[in-house]
Every structure is written in C-alpha cells, then in structure tokens.
Amino acid sequence: MTRYWQDLQLGERFTTDSLKLEREDILAFAAEFDPQPYHLDSAAAEASIFGGLCASGWHVAALMMRLLTDSLYQQDIPVQGVASVPRMRWKAPVFADDSLQAEFSISGREPDASQPGCGSVDLDVTVHNQDARPVVALTARLLIPLAETEHAG
Amino acid sequence: MTRYWQDLQLGERFTTDSLKLEREDILAFAAEFDPQPYHLDSAAAEASIFGGLCASGWHVAALMMRLLTDSLYQQDIPVQGVASVPRMRWKAPVFADDSLQAEFSISGREPDASQPGCGSVDLDVTVHNQDARPVVALTARLLIPLAETEHAG
Numbered sequence: 369m370t371r372y373w374q375d376l377q378l379g380e381r382f383t384t385d386s387l388k389l390e391r392e393d394i395l396a397f398a399a400e401f402d403p404q405p406y407h408l409d410s411a412a413a414e415a416s417i418f419g420g421l422c423a424s425g426w427h428v429a430a431l432m433m434r435l436l437t438d439s440l441y442q443q444d445i446p447v448q449g450v451a452s453v454p455r456m457r458w459k460a461p462v463f464a465d466d467s468l469q470a471e472f473s474i475s476g477r478e479p480d481a482s483q484p485g486c487g488s489v490d491l492d493v494t495v496h497n498q499d500a501r502p503v504v505a506l507t508a509r510l511l512i513p514l515a516e517t518e519h520a521g
Numbered sequence: 522m523t524r525y526w527q528d529l530q531l532g533e534r535f536t537t538d539s540l541k542l543e544r545e546d547i548l549a550f551a552a553e554f555d556p557q558p559y560h561l562d563s564a565a566a567e568a569s570i571f572g573g574l575c576a577s578g579w580h581v582a583a584l585m586m587r588l589l590t591d592s593l594y595q596q597d598i599p600v601q602g603v604a605s606v607p608r609m610r611w612k613a614p615v616f617a618d619d620s621l622q623a624e625f626s627i628s629g630r631e632p633d634a635s636q637p638g639c640g641s642v643d644l645d646v647t648v649h650n651q652d653a654r655p656v657v658a659l660t661a662r663l664l665i666p667l668a669e670t671e672h673a674g
Binding site for chain 2: 427430433454483511
C-alpha cells in the first residue's frame, strides 16, 4: 500500500540492501566525472591521503541514491525528488570490492514543501562499508506526495 | 605555476567551460544510480513535477565536479579531495541537450583542515544552463595543499 507523507513518522528508521563496488566502476565514474589521479591511478592513489585507489565521493553519493531509491520502492514510498542536501560529509575512502549499505532515519517532516501537493521529509543518512565504517553522512530533504484525504469527496 | 592554499584569495571567482548533456547520458546515469520514472521515461516525466525527462540531481552534481576538476587542473590548483558539502540545493531540472557551466567563488579559507599539510577552501558554486538559469547551488569545502615555505630550509 502506498505510503504518503502522512504515513511517515519522525524517528522511523530503515536499512537498505548492500551493494558491491568494482574497480571498473570506480575507474569509469572517475574518468567521466572526477578525473583525479587518486581515482584513476593506483600508484598515484597510494601516495595520496587516501592510501589507495578509491571512488569519487560523488560516486559514493550516487550509490547512496541508488540504495535509497531501491529501498523507497520496496516500501512503496513515492518520492517526487530530492529538493536539497542540507549537509554532506565524506568520512572514509571507498575502495574496490567494498560493499556499501545505508541507514536512514527520518529527522524532520514539514507538511509544506516547495512543491504543491508534497510535504518534505528530512532523512539522516549514513552509508557504511563492510567493516561498519561510515564513509559518507548526509541529510537529504525529500519531496513526498501528501495523501489527498483533505481534498476527497 | 602550482597555486597552493596560500595563493588562493577570499572572493576570487572563476567560470568553467561548458558541457552539454545528452539524452543517452541522462538515461545511463539514471538506470545505474537513480532509477525514477521521471529520469527514465518521457511520458512519466511529462506527468511529473519536472515536466519532462530530466537528469538525476546527482548526475548534475557529478557534472559540476567534472567542470570543477577541469577548471582546477587548468589553473594548476592541486586538490586533495572534497571534504564536505555544507549545503546543496537543486533549483531547476536539467533536460537533454542542456549545456551546463559553473561559477565558483571562494567564500572561506582556513589554514587548518582535517588533513595535515592541507588548508581548506570553501567554494560557493552555481551551475546554470544555457539560459543562465541556476540548476544547482552548493558550497564545497576543498582540501588544498599548503605551500611548504614554513618548513623549508
């Protein structure tokens, strides 16, 4: 059953599936969007602050969105878009063969969003690797449709 | 000549090259990272708040990073990574064949960053389309190496 804005509760938490990152994925994303030596070349990466070839932080953020999208779909929560990211901080590098999983908690909700017919929901997000080490933490403000009870009849 | 943290001035501004987004790029990114109907299906997108098939906001953010990376390279500014994004807000959808260009201004700088040997520089970023309409605005906190003058000799 579709869960609308009114059905989502402050403090509600959910955990996503996990997703494994391959070396080829890291290289392809970096070549297109973030062509820094530490994302493209192992020797340069080993001499960098990261200590080894690691994924672009924007790649990790995009993977977070994939984990979130799949989880919302499984929960039948429609989302009309992400309006903003009030904060995002990368905490540790993501290396080839790492597995990522995300945890979400609803930290805010407002009935009036920038978009008519939607409320906003703030999700606090932590993505961690297979060793439970956080790799990125952020807050995402989602636009979620309002149930139309007030307009019915 | 390499420009280190000490060489970057508060208020300094720069504008990037522009970059055109193709429909195939939008579909490929969305299929991998953000499989929402409004990023994958024209009919569904026309019925959405976006009014047409549009790029994932994370795709637009990744393209911002590409524009930034290229610009820093051209200016010989080494960057050791993006530590955080204190704010990011999407302002308008990006459609196929849109051309994106970014403007950056240095809005903060601190000699002590989370990483030894680096200072931090806050960049206020606006990406706009070919009609000068802003599509995303954010602040990115970069780690920039310190010139080693204090340790020399």
